[in-house]
Amino acid sequence: MMASSLVLSHYQARPLLEARRRGERRARSSPDLGLSQVEVELEPAGARFPSGVLVRWEHVEEVASHETACFWADAEGVLHKVQRFSEVTNRLCALMPTARAPTLLLSGIPMHRIKGVDPWEDTRLKVRTLAPLRGRVLDTATGLGYTAIQAAATAREVVTVELDPAVLEVARLNPWSRPLFETPHIRQLVGDVAELVAEFEEAGFARIIHDPPAFRLAGELYSTAFYRHLHRILRPGGRLFHYVGDPHSPSGRRVTRGVVRRLREAGFRRVLQRPRAFGVVAYR
Numbered sequence: 390m391m392a393s394s395l396v397l398s399h400y401q402a403r404p405l406l407e408a409r410r411r412g413e414r415r416a417r418s419s420p421d422l423g424l425s426q427v428e429v430e431l432e433p434a435g436a437r438f439p440s441g442v443l444v445r446w447e448h449v450e451e452v453a454s455h456e457t458a459c460f461w462a463d464a465e466g467v468l469h470k471v472q473r474f475s476e477v478t479n480r481l482c483a484l485m486p487t488a489r490a491p492t493l494l495l496s497g498i499p500m501h502r503i504k505g506v507d508p509w510e511d512t513r514l515k516v517r518t519l520a521p522l523r524g525r526v527l528d529t530a531t532g533l534g535y536t537a538i539q540a541a542a543t544a545r546e547v548v549t550v551e552l553d554p555a556v557l558e559v560a561r562l563n564p565w566s567r568p569l570f571e572t573p574h575i576r577q578l579v580g581d582v583a584e585l586v587a588e589f590e591e592a593g594f595a596r597i598i599h600d601p602p603a604f605r606l607a608g609e610l611y612s613t614a615f616y617r618h619l620h621r622i623l624r625p626g627g628r629l630f631h632y633v634g635d636p637h638s639p640s641g642r643r644v645t646r647g648v649v650r651r652l653r654e655a656g657f658r659r660v661l662q663r664p665r666a667f668g669v670v671a672y673r
């Protein structure tokens with residue numbers, strides 16, 4: 390699937406319909422889920438974007454009626470949901486819009502925080518716990534690539550691992566994920582990080598960002614055996630950020646307790662809670 394020059398959600402579609410209802414001939418809109426703004430011609434048949442693509446009004450209306458889906462336009466202006474069925478996990482992977490960066494839905498579960506903070510800010514809170522973020526960085530779970538992209542702003546190299554090719558196909562269509570595919574010092578690996586981690590050299594990373602799916606979906610990524618590998622591949626003095634979930638929820642509290650205990654068992658000398666980032670930082 391190629392990247393599309395036009396990706397829309399209800400955040401763009403509704404204002405276009407309102408402008409048309411007011412009888413306007415032009416409107417400001419975004420062709421890339423809010424990253425940039427362009428002038429759109431409101432023609433009798435539909436909305437024409439500067440790339441020349443015409444999105445027919447019935448399609449704009451369809452986009453406006455879906456709160457949890459993003460749509461990409463093919464060369465004819467026909468819109469398709471940004472989603473893929475995963476052969477690896479038998480789950481639907483889809484892009485869900487927010488007022489800022491979209492999130493990834495795996496079987497309907499958002500892979501970023503969307504209440505109170507948006508996915509881009511959620512990522513900033515995670516990455517900030519490891520500042521200064523220099524040298525080689527391991528990002529254990531690529532997803533939409535937001536952690537890899539933000540880490541790459543200061544890191545020398547970011548190695549990022551994704552289990553599911555369907556997730557990467559969705560990321561390819563997400564304008565906010567473009568730097569994941571265009572930044573030369575981000576190295577993408579496709580595979581199970583629980584297996585790949587055994588092949589990484591000892592003390593090879595200065596920082597590790599571990600942002601796995603929830604405990605109930607990916608228990609092996611919360612195991613002492615996996616944490617021992619993370620400890621082994623982190624250089625002495627290096628730091629790991631581990632996303633866990635809302636520390637104020639009963640399940641978040643319970644999972645955090647287990648994570649802290651097993652990280653210590655795995656050899657981390659200090660484990661500190663970082664409640665604003667919904668996770669913990671562990672020091673080798």
Ligand SMILES: C[S@@+](CC[C@H](N)C(=O)[O-])C[C@H]1O[C@@H](n2cnc3c(N)ncnc32)[C@H](O)[C@@H]1O
Pocket residue numbers: 500501512529530531532533534535536537550551552553556580581582583600601602607610
């Ligand atoms: C919470 S999301 C990561 C979000 C990501 N940090 C971002 O910035 O968009 C978790 C990701 O881990 C992937 N995943 C699940 N199990 C994995 C495994 N064993 N190895 C590598 N990736 C895995 C999922 O497919 C999903 O894309």
